[in-house]
Amino acid sequence: MKGKIIKVSGPTVHTDLQGLKLYERVLVKGITGEAVRLLKNGAVIQVYEETSGLGIGDEVESLGQPLSVKLGPGMLSAMYDGLQRPLTTIAEESGAFIKRTEKTAYDVMKTKSEIIFYPIKKKGDTVKPGEIMGHAKENDYSFEIRNNSKNTSKITEISEKIIKENEPIAVLENGFSIMPHETLPVRTPRPVVEKLPAKEPLITGQRIVDFLFPLVKGGAAIIPGGFGTGKTILEQTIAKYADVDIVVYAGCGERGNEMAQLIEEFMSLKDPRTGESLMKRTVLVVNTSNMPVAAREASIYTAVTIAEYYRDNGLDVLLLADSISRWAEALREISTSLEEMPGEEGYPTYLASRLSAFLERAGAVKTASGKKGSLSMIISVSPPGGDFTEPVTQTLLRNTGVFLMLDTSLAHRRHFPAINWFHSYSLYSKIISEKFISEISPKWPVLKQRCVEILQREESLLEVAEIVGKAGMQENDKILLQSAERIRNEFLAQNAYSEDALCRPHKTIEIIEKILNDYDLKIKEAAVLQ
Amino acid sequence: MRLSRHTYKTISSIAGQLIFVENVFSAKIGEMVKIIGPLEQKLDAEVLEIDGNIVLLQVFGNTHGLDIKNTRVIFSDSVLEVPLSKDMLGRIFTGSFYPRDLLPMFRGEKKMPISGFPINPAARARPSEFIETGLSAIDGMNTLVKGQKLPIFSCAGLPSREVAAFILEHARLSQSDKKFAVIFAALGVTYDEYSFYMDILNKLETEYMAVINLAEEPVIERLLAPRVALTAAEYLAFTEKMDVLTIITDMTNYCDALREVSTAREELPGRRGYPGYMYSDLAFLYERAGRIQNQEGSVTLLPILTMPEDDITHPIPDLTGYITEGQIVLSRQMHDTGVFPPIDVLPSLSRLMQKGIGEGRTRADHRNISNRLYRHYAEGRDLRKLEAIVGKEGMSKEDQNLLNFADAFEKEFINQQDKRRSIDETLDLSDALLQRFKLA
Numbered sequence: 001m002k003g004k005i006i007k008v009s010g011p012t013v014h015t016d017l018q019g020l021k022l023y024e025r026v027l028v029k030g031i032t033g034e035a036v037r038l039l040k041n042g043a044v045i046q047v048y049e050e051t052s053g054l055g056i057g058d059e060v061e062s063l064g065q066p067l068s069v070k071l072g073p074g075m076l077s078a079m080y081d082g083l084q085r086p087l088t089t090i091a092e093e094s095g096a097f098i099k100r101t102e103k104t105a106y107d108v109m110k111t112k113s114e115i116i117f118y119p120i121k122k123k124g125d126t127v128k129p130g131e132i133m134g135h136a137k138e139n140d141y142s143f144e145i146r147n148n149s150k151n152t153s154k155i156t157e158i159s160e161k162i163i164k165e166n167e168p169i170a171v172l173e174n175g176f177s178i179m180p181h182e183t184l185p186v187r188t189p190r191p192v193v194e195k196l197p198a199k200e201p202l203i204t205g206q207r208i209v210d211f212l213f214p215l216v217k218g219g220a221a222i223i224p225g226g227f228g229t230g231k232t233i234l235e236q237t238i239a240k241y242a243d244v245d246i247v248v249y250a251g252c253g254e255r256g257n258e259m260a261q262l263i264e265e266f267m268s269l270k271d272p273r274t275g276e277s278l279m280k281r282t283v284l285v286v287n288t289s290n291m292p293v294a295a296r297e298a299s300i301y302t303a304v305t306i307a308e309y310y311r312d313n314g315l316d317v318l319l320l321a322d323s324i325s326r327w328a329e330a331l332r333e334i335s336t337s338l339e340e341m342p343g344e345e346g347y348p349t350y351l352a353s354r355l356s357a358f359l360e361r362a363g364a365v366k367t368a369s370g371k372k373g374s375l376s377m378i379i380s381v382s383p384p385g386g387d388f389t390e391p392v393t394q395t396l397l398r399n400t401g402v403f404l405m406l407d408t409s410l411a412h413r414r415h416f417p418a419i420n421w422f423h424s425y426s427l428y429s430k431i432i433s434e435k436f437i438s439e440i441s442p443k444w445p446v447l448k449q450r451c452v453e454i455l456q457r458e459e460s461l462l463e464v465a466e467i468v469g470k471a472g473m474q475e476n477d478k479i480l481l482q483s484a485e486r487i488r489n490e491f492l493a494q495n496a497y498s499e500d501a502l503c504r505p506h507k508t509i510e511i512i513e514k515i516l517n518d519y520d521l522k523i524k525e526a527a528v529l530q
Numbered sequence: 531m532r533l534s535r536h537t538y539k540t541i542s543s544i545a546g547q548l549i550f551v552e553n554v555f556s557a558k559i560g561e562m563v564k565i566i567g568p569l570e571q572k573l574d575a576e577v578l579e580i581d582g583n584i585v586l587l588q589v590f591g592n593t594h595g596l597d598i599k600n601t602r603v604i605f606s607d608s609v610l611e612v613p614l615s616k617d618m619l620g621r622i623f624t625g626s627f628y629p630r631d632l633l634p635m636f637r638g639e640k641k642m643p644i645s646g647f648p649i650n651p652a653a654r655a656r657p658s659e660f661i662e663t664g665l666s667a668i669d670g671m672n673t674l675v676k677g678q679k680l681p682i683f684s685c686a687g688l689p690s691r692e693v694a695a696f697i698l699e700h701a702r703l704s705q706s707d708k709k710f711a712v713i714f715a716a717l718g719v720t721y722d723e724y725s726f727y728m729d730i731l732n733k734l735e736t737e738y739m740a741v742i743n744l745a746e747e748p749v750i751e752r753l754l755a756p757r758v759a760l761t762a763a764e765y766l767a768f769t770e771k772m773d774v775l776t777i778i779t780d781m782t783n784y785c786d787a788l789r790e791v792s793t794a795r796e797e798l799p800g801r802r803g804y805p806g807y808m809y810s811d812l813a814f815l816y817e818r819a820g821r822i823q824n825q826e827g828s829v830t831l832l833p834i835l836t837m838p839e840d841d842i843t844h845p846i847p848d849l850t851g852y853i854t855e856g857q858i859v860l861s862r863q864m865h866d867t868g869v870f871p872p873i874d875v876l877p878s879l880s881r882l883m884q885k886g887i888g889e890g891r892t893r894a895d896h897r898n899i900s901n902r903l904y905r906h907y908a909e910g911r912d913l914r915k916l917e918a919i920v921g922k923e924g925m926s927k928e929d930q931n932l933l934n935f936a937d938a939f940e941k942e943f944i945n946q947q948d949k950r951r952s953i954d955e956t957l958d959l960s961d962a963l964l965q966r967f968k969l970a
Contacts, residue, residue, distance in 0.1 A: 007581040008559050014581075052560030052609055052645070056580055079652050087652035096654075096768070096822040097647035226843075227851035228879045251651070253810075256817055257677070257855060257882065260654035289813030289853055290648040326809070333807050336798050346800050382852050384801060385843030412876040413908035414901065469920040470929065497884055497897075 072181030073136040074109030082287035082299030186301035205241035213426035217374040218364030225406025226386025245315040250303035253326025297330040314371030325382040458484035483519035568600040613638020625743035625751025644757040664700035664950035667873040675886035677821035679831040710775035712738035715759035718783030752787035767827035781835035910936025
């Protein structure tokens, strides 16, 4: 179906093309767009690139399917933009700058590294829709390839082979070719057999997180903080050391140089669990702040759909999004250009429902083949002016289980990660404390309780100190202040650029136990002296 | 493609910088348009919006004296592009890239649209090469690297231009005496400020190019000037393989111009009346700094902005801080005690510092020294509050020592007036300071 442009305004285009479906993908003079509003005599198209150069009468073509991604073996260590275009390929083909291109079809899978298909069915077998045809191996992970036709049929061709994009791995009697990759719309969650309650701890290697505000596999956490509080560094450190199988990192409207840094580090660093390059367990979806705004809006959906694919292959996946505020701003920009009624702070009123629907895509699941998989999310938030009362932070607080509040004053004194220990919380603490007790240390809850008490006591003592001066305080209180300082400097603070960047739970317990024992000892000594 | 340029006299309305033209046969978004007023005055404009045969134009320049009846509009069929060549160096231009120095326009080697193209994140090289600015507060504590974008957050009345001038004069790449090519963009500055900078620029040993929009000149050119400057910077960096240092002052004027133009377009205002897309708009500028893999040349960007009411949470510094790789914050308190540069290192930050320092870049002990300085200075600053209540005598020996250290740190380390310090001098000084106060 083809039509014409009748109006262009900012990133939106009006067309006289009729018969489109809502959120159907269209090409506007070769540029990708989505039909965001249907009108009596046409539609409004959200265009994913700069509209400069477009004019009345330019062609609009419908593609008959919604915005989709291609999923399958070959995505690991790839770097995509918000619409799953392979940025490395684009750089090789058209240079360092991303120019607007009318090329829409790219090979999105990395097929240079050999990924082999191992069939479990053979020629002549009858396969039902959805039945597993075989497996593909990529970087020690095994991926199921299923019969993605709608009918039961006999296999006429199947063999062990190197997977190539757009080449079938098997052919059925009814003429259907089974591709190694499936194409799925990004805005609808991948269907799951059953959602499971999240119960397994997700160990980040960050002491303050694991000890005070633990995460679970299948849970969601937010990291709000003003600029310079270390959101990105914390996200990237967790991306390096979290005990998950796959990391999907969505760089949403952030800095290009930071992405260059991330790639360089991930290439050179080893995955502490496998000893392989970290990049081999990572997929990057990158839409930096200077790339088209509308694609930024789509990027987190692209990322979460990719993450769901891995989850459905029975893997523990961590999706990191940095930063969701930039996504919300993109949503606002699009909403404004559609002249919708604004809600709080100019954001559309559907901000909250979109965000909560997105967050619901996290979770632990039982996959079609009965395996367990999980998708966890850690999302950074950039509240304007560092003010947490703004709508994005507030909506997220209602929909996530862990709140890691980054504190500007901690960051200024270079205490990193600058997580405020009084205002942050984790709703998962109770659920997983048993695991910690049985697997790491029975003392875990007691130590945690004492650690928090000392920090709270320090807070109130410091108020007293402001009036009477530290010199005028009781001996016991002085000891407490010293111990609290040790907790802050030696335990809660953790240098992301040193050996200390990864701290395993046993070590975490060891450090805090030592500080608390020293504290008890000093208190005893002081009592003897008196 | 039209076969001949076409002229219209069908203006239906003019409001500020916006003109509606009717019955336009074919136009393209971003197309350049010439406007010829009743007295044959010539103006440039750009196509902003097209609805059927009605076209909305954004005019660059002063629209005074235009009328509906006699003003002509000529469509050019091309988008706004500027000519580029090494001959730009040594020249001064207006915001819309006309020569300001009364010399003829140079001949371009190539033409580029001023909005530029985003650098593919997969092609970026990570900035890691140390730039020695000669200022201890930056070199030692918030190190600048080649390809970084590091803004200076100033307050009204603080010597931001002197700080910028110091950097212009003294910045060089480590291990070599290689200097930068300088691109200077002034947005809505007073003549006074302009002449101050021109004096500095003329004293430089290296060549520079300036894009100047004075306070009295059209607001819309304030939006063009930084784009022109950065397009030139990218050309010099990535085509001519030069290391370019770009200074843009004052970004606050830029944002105010953006707000003014946005309001004129009747767009929905966001925080403090600034448009909701200001983050993206600023990012399109700031993100043009950087380096490219396997290529020489770099664009390092130092934007200067004035925080309205000294408020760092104001949308302008706030959004800037979210995009740039750190910030250098000037402090009124520091300035009042006579410290130059009056840099408050606590809220200042350089995100790319970690890879720019250490063995082979600056010195092996750099990270350790800077961390210790930060920790003790932050403690000392905290204790000042306590000192105000209980008095110095009521404080412990250690606390008094930290207080003295904080004072000495400001007076001897941050403060250097107009004396340039090499990185070794900066680090030796830090070491001596820490030893004098016996701080680990």
